[in-house]
Amino acid sequence: MTSVMSTVETKPAAGAPMVELRGVHKFFGENHVLKGIDLSVGRGQVVALIGPSGSGKSTILRSINMLEQIEAGEIYVDGQRMGYRADAQGELHDLTEKQIAAQRRHIGMVFQRFNLFPHMTVIENIELSPKLTQRRHGPALRTEAMELLAKVGLSEKADAYPAQLSGGQQQRVAIARALALNPDLMLFDEPTSALDPELVGDVLHVIRDLAESGMTMLIVTHEIGFARTIADQVLFMDQGIIQEQGTPDEVIGHPKEQRTRDFLSKVL
């Protein structure tokens, strides 16, 4: 129970998985969207979630950083229980908004619709969270933000506003912004679904670089080919349940479940 009791600052035991879900359930009203999800992602692992729309893939991602509140189960990131702390009697308490914000800073998230802040320039978007949460500013921060921007290949766009960028460029800025707090984990929620086909490649390239640098990542994607080459593990989800999981070769190459085969035959 120590990990449950630990507060935000406590370091977990080495070797613990970066992300762990145990029996996670989520309801939207009457709609039971996650039906007992168990999932473990090791450090540096890349996990791709595939499956039809409405299967609950995005909800898993959004539950991990508490954009959605789960009704049952436990979620741990880096050994810490997300959203709750247990007291000495083992009773659960909600974390405060401040504590939740602190937990989220270990997790970077990239959205389907980018969600850049339109009234700020590219560099301001990237610098915002270190500025506000780590009280950093000045040339050191600027250098770091510019390095991130260079990483996603957009150094020359530092002073542009999001509306002046293409969708693919905006998504790469969003990735740089998510990396600005040095997260331990990155969540990608259909990062290329809103993009014109010719812009998808640049974004996937950036994600691939990130995977190769050893970042732990969960990616919800419809790009089956991409999932196959980048992921260490592929999960196929349908109707709120992980129907099949394994290496890309197992799940995409030689699916055992009929549902998986049906889905893959439609999208491949």
Place this chain on the structure above:
Amino acid sequence: MLRKPTQRDGVDFIRSRPVRHLGRIIAAVVLIYLAVCLIDGMRTNSNYHWDVVGQYLFDVRIMRSLVWTLVLTVISMALGIVLAVILSLMRESRNPVNSSVANIWIWFFRGTPVYTQLLFWGLFAVLYPKFTLGLPFGGATFLSVDTQQFYNAAVAAILGLGLNESAYLAEIFRAGFQSIPKGQMEAADALGLPRRQAMWRIILPQAMRVIIPPTGNEAIGMLKTTSLVLAVPFTLEITYVTNAIANRLYLPIPLLLVAAIWYLLITSILMVGQYFLEKKFGKGVAV
């Protein structure tokens, strides 16, 4: 009118005769005729008493009343804005007491005439001669002062105008906040920004774009609503003062013109201010 280019890079552009809109031309001529008549009439009609207008336009009493009008407008508007921000936050509260109080407040102040409210605030000191803070049902008293000590016609006027305004502004602010896509707050949450910072740095600056134009309207409306504070009665603002002078001179028209000129001038200045505010908060909008 600017002539269209006839060719570029060796390409001849289409040349064609534009359609003549006879109706538009006739309407324009009629309007010009009427405008000339109006201006000429105002110039030659001696009942306007332009000499009296000139004489009183910068009169010291008028200047003083102008300052009071501006003071009422600015302070009431500021009070309205502060209250409206609180109200729109209360309405979003998950605590039903907070949201209900806000809703009842808005219901009451939007549902009664501002003139009635001003009359009420004028009678406040009669209604509550002593202002006492304590526990209800005859419990302990923490504070007790004569209402007259802090309450006068100016305070009544500002309360009347500001509280009424807060109800309208709360609606405007809510519309502004609701216009921001949900993804903005989610992005701020995902970055681990504290709620207050997210509101202040992400949501509010974007909502301002939606909030400023109608709030500018409200500010202009407030300027003119100050003319109603004689209900309190507060007698130092420009409508009351010009009216009093007019009654003494038996010349209502020129003094009305004096007031109208000043209202127009201030409204114009407010509109310029609004233009610059809109420009400041329009950053990053797709062109």
